Amino acid sequence: MKQTLLDMRSIVKSFSGVRALNGVSIQLDRGEVLSICGENGSGKSTLMKVLSGVWPFGSYEGEIFFEGNLVKALTIRDTEALGIVIIHQELALVKELSVMENIFLGNELGSFARLNDEEMHRRTLDLLARVKLDVLPDTAIRDLGVGQQQLVEIAKALNKNVKLLILDEPTSSLTTTEIDILLNIVSELKQQGIACIYISHKLDEVLTLSDWVTVIRDGDHIDTKAAAQLTQNDIISMMVGRELDELFPREEHNIGEVVLRVKHATAKQAGATRAQVEDVSFELRHGEILGIAGLIGSGRTELMQCLYGSYDGDYEAEIELEGQTVNIRSQRVALEAGIAMVPEDRKRHGIVPIMSVGRNITLSVLGKYSSWFGAVNEDKESNDIDDYIAQLKVKTASADLSIKNLSGGNQQKAIIAKCLLTHPKILILDEPTRGIDVGAKYEIYKLMFALVKQGMSIIMVSSELSEVIGISDRVLVMHEGRLKGQFDHQGLTQEMIMNCAIKEGVANV
């Protein structure tokens, strides 16, 4: 490495005595992409927080050199001035402002009294061209898709003369097409000499995109290798410290009678012209895992919301559960009927962050422990909590710990525990493994198979096609609110699903 752009030397960072980083070193040249892999909680984000100045100089051991100079950043602004820009998983754009206003937020051109709109407009057009985003500078952010918003973030970074771009899980909520666009942009920035640190759980992207791969486990620097010499399995075994025979532990299970029949499901936002779900009918069998694929916006999540009574517009569906017609008007009705759901957005719809793990788990079934005057029998309650924490292997120091302190995978397990406590007949999992590390994913798959073996039926919505194919017995593909295809998992390929999900044409039901 002749002219090292970034050189982080044996970084050590401790939180009240616990070492989150234990001597991690990385180097990076101009125009190179380095991926950092590791399970959640392994120290990736801590490392990036050290690099970007969230943890100020002096709060960690080790040294950071950028362009040969020792970095003594105290805030994010300091590192941004150097040309280090981090784009977080949760986008930091102001939804109500326009693309241009967001790009120049905090760096507005012009005087205090009058903004130089013409110049900002011209530069925005340039920046948008560089990230190949074909929208007008005046477009409001809220009218853009997640993928487009990500590109605006990158344009914003380019405007700050970025030399090192850090992307933290940029593709976790993008569709395949959007991911391709993003990866192309990163490759192009690379040509222009911009270095990039890429953090992702999606190992195929990591391998196509990066020059180097660094693996961190429990704060330790495991290894840094040239991406060309690695396979996905190599990275996984470095990450978890053990070999995983396969990513998807498919287990044989018996599929029985039809348990759920949905006919003519239709969902529409009040006042909207296009329905989000249009005349969808399908069946679910006893002990079956039904996968639902489709692009974001294809109506997958909305269809699930109709089944769980949480859709916020007008919806209609004839739903027959074990031969009985049910009218699901609210989440309560759904739970009583025996349908439970693990929602897509864990933070917004899944957890109550300040409450303890245990109290999150029992939130749906508090009535079960209530004796006279609504008093909760805490003995009974904590028995159940302990049971389910053990069964689902939720890793937590105590059931009384706030759930916000757990990793994503363990939060997800706690939410699944909450659903299981209601003893559902049907469990809906909307993106069950999004943003979750490989080890926890594996455990969740195992659990899904254990549940269907006990006779539960599962509907799983997922954007990860490999997961859909690897786990489901049968796959439904949605496109623009309609059911467009139905496949058995045997002989099913990702291409078949993509073709069905993207291309216009005759339905294949």
Next chain:
Amino acid sequence: MFKTIKTSQLQLFAMLAAMLLIVVFFSIATDGAFISPRNISNLIRQTAIVGVLAIGMVFVIISAEIDLSVGSMMGLLGGIAAILDVWFNFPILLTVLVTVVAGLVLGLFNGWWVAYQRVPSFIVTLAGMLAFRGILVGLTDGATVAPTSSSLAIIGQSYIPSGWGISVVGLLCLGLVAKVYARRKARKQHGVENKAAKFEYAKAFVAVAVLLVLLYALESYRGIPTPILIMGGLILIATYVAKRTAFGRRVYAIGGNIEATRMSGVNVERTKMLVFGFNGMMVAVAALILTSRLGAGSPAAGNMAELDAIAACVIGGTSLAGGVGAVFGAIMGALIMASLDNGMSMLDVPTFWQLIVKGMILLLAVWLDVKTKKAQ
């Protein structure tokens, strides 16, 4: 677990320390008059009204809402009680019953608009603040309704006969110790190592000591004031509701993340409306105490009381973002505010200074809270 206990311990200690500081300061400044039995009796009688309001308000704030109408509502309900008593000569029990039911109805009315019609509570209760006051002035024609009957005076002005008071407090102390013991035993049975045991015993010990000292002080004046007994009872009930019932748990969950709570199958709307209903009943109790103490229903009664109640909750560690708070904290907050009022009045501090000091204390309390949370 360790961390959460630490935070709440810290908050409790901070509040107790603040209280102690205030007591010591005013005792010295007034040459001991501040801690004379007579003044202690006065002080905690002053606390009763804001304290009862804070008990209702703390539930509203924990559920991440606000109620600005309680001052006007207290005025209106107090006016209704006075009218029933003075104009219609209702028997006392019926007056109490009608007032409490009226409070429940007004509270549910607020709650219905907030929960089912999705109008922000700030606006709903701001409207209530104006309208309730208007109704009060209309009903009374802007005149004071007086004098109230001697039986109504029992609620706010009487004292519990000495023997009764001592037995009530004695029972309370015994109950407290028994509770800590039982809980500790239960935890041991569960095999949970109880690191907080010492803390719990210390807490019970301090509580018993404070109760006994208060009892001594009150008995050496005229006995336990009835409104304090009412407030004490409500504290016990409300703490039980908040900590031990499914309803209480759901209120905390709604404040913590309303969407996730809804997704868990909780009837969020009904729970919220009930929170406002409960608050309305607390306002009714406070109104009865107020009218009884004043011996009249006044069209200006309860003016700005909502702000005292909110301040008490916030000083007591309730988060306006919802999901965090406790009844006991709110009562401590009310006591701190009342002590400041009382002490400064004894020192003849001009009213304008009293307002400034109270404002600064509120700011300081929340600032400290924000600071300590950040440090964690």
